[in-house]
Amino acid sequence: MNNIRNSIIILLITLSINVSGQLSDYINNLNGTVKQTIIRESSYSGPITIIKDYNLDGFLKVESVYNGNDFNKDSLKSRNKFTYKLDDKKRISEILIVNQEKEKRKKIIKYKHSYYTVKTSWKRNQKWKSYDDVEKFTNNHKEYKTKVVLELGMFHEYYKWNKDKTQLLQIRFETNEEGWEEYTYNYTYNDENLLVYEEYQTRIDSVFDIKFYQDSLGNIYNKNVFRFTESNSFNTAYKYDEYDNCIEVKKIQYDGSFCITTSQFQYDAQNNWIKKEEYRYGELKDTQIREIIYFN
Numbered sequence: 303m304n305n306i307r308n309s310i311i312i313l314l315i316t317l318s319i320n321v322s323g324q325l326s327d328y329i330n331n332l333n334g335t336v337k338q339t340i341i342r343e344s345s346y347s348g349p350i351t352i353i354k355d356y357n358l359d360g361f362l363k364v365e366s367v368y369n370g371n372d373f374n375k376d377s378l379k380s381r382n383k384f385t386y387k388l389d390d391k392k393r394i395s396e397i398l399i400v401n402q403e404k405e406k407r408k409k410i411i412k413y414k415h416s417y418y419t420v421k422t423s424w425k426r427n428q429k430w431k432s433y434d435d436v437e438k439f440t441n442n443h444k445e446y447k448t449k450v451v452l453e454l455g456m457f458h459e460y461y462k463w464n465k466d467k468t469q470l471l472q473i474r475f476e477t478n479e480e481g482w483e484e485y486t487y488n489y490t491y492n493d494e495n496l497l498v499y500e501e502y503q504t505r506i507d508s509v510f511d512i513k514f515y516q517d518s519l520g521n522i523y524n525k526n527v528f529r530f531t532e533s534n535s536f537n538t539a540y541k542y543d544e545y546d547n548c549i550e551v552k553k554i555q556y557d558g559s560f561c562i563t564t565s566q567f568q569y570d571a572q573n574n575w576i577k578k579e580e581y582r583y584g585e586l587k588d589t590q591i592r593e594i595i596y597f598n
Contacts, residue, residue: 324443325394325411325418328384330360332594334572340593342371350379358597361386361394378402389413416467417446440467442495457482468495483534496546500538545573563587570594 330336341352351373355364367379380402387396397409406425411418420437423430438446446467450459456479462472473487483504490499533556541550547567554560561582568577572594580588 324420324439324445326443328362328386328394328397330356330362332572332574334574334594335360335597336594337597338595340373340595342591344588416441442468444468444470485534492542494542494546496540496542498540500540502534502536502538504534543567545569545575547575547578572596 332339335358336356338356339352339354341354343350343352348369349371351368351371353364353366353368353373354362357363362384364381364383366373366381368374368377369379370377382402383400385398386394389395393411393413395411397411399407399409408423408425408430410421410423412421417438417440420439421432422434422437423432425431440446440463446463447459447461448463449461451457452459457475457477460472460474460476461470462474463469464471469489469491471489475485477484485502485504488501488503489497490501492498535556537554539550539552539554540548543549545567547565549565549567551563552560553562564581566579566581567575570576574592574594576592576594578590578592579586
């Protein structure tokens with residue numbers, strides 16, 4: 303039961319911090335003037351290849367996903383084409399997305415002082431319809447929320463930010479439902495605005511043994527004897543290389559046990575990584591290959 307409950311909690315928080323709509327998904331954030339990237343990586347269903355084509359302005363034009371390590375018509379899994387409108391400050395104000403079935407959706411972007419909003423609509427029967435709430439993102443492309451109500455008020459999440467809304471400092475989960483653990487995430491950043499420490503705090507339980515005693519008259523009684531405390535709390539520390547890529551994640555559980563995941567990178571002449579290897583306890587777990595083609 304505890305495993306199921308914890309899995310649901312993880313799912314809820316994953317859904318609540320989904321960042322799939324931010325503008326950084328559509329703009330080249332690598333060094334140099336990138337024409338195309340080809341990424342080969344693993345997924346739950348097997349290896350996939352992701353190809354992204356950019357224009358000279360750094361905007362994503364086409365994203366194609368293929369099953370396997372080859373990219374041909376028969377292995378094509380999905381393809382999206384993107385066109386953009388800009389406002390008078392040369393910022394993206396609209397993105398039109400067309401998939402391989404010619405289905406269309408668009409994102410309307412509006413800018414505020416410390417965040418921007420994204421409204422997504424789908425074209426159905428020659429009309430644009432929106433089914434989702436308007437999303438908010440900070441100027442450094444983190445989804446911006448202050449409070450989320452889940453499951454018709456059964457659960458609440460509260461978000462705390464720094465003054466200029468560039469750093470998420472805390473997520474607090476609260477509920478009155480029996481059998482659910484309330485928890486708090488606290489986040490710490492370095493001077494480069496990179497996450498360096500994550501603290502997950504939840505209830506600490508004391509574990510006792512029951513011992514039975516018999517007195518001189520033959521009466522039997524029991525006594526609770528403290529053994530230890532236990533909790534699902536944990537801390538995670540992050541380390542980065544000189545190019546701001548994460549090279550170590552160390553997760554320390556409440557009982558002192560820990561798991562270390564490390565990453566090794568190979569870079570090209572533009573200081574963009576072209577190979578990433580992920581290790582857990584020193585054993586290779588995953589490899590990503592990224593080919594980068596630049597405009598001449």
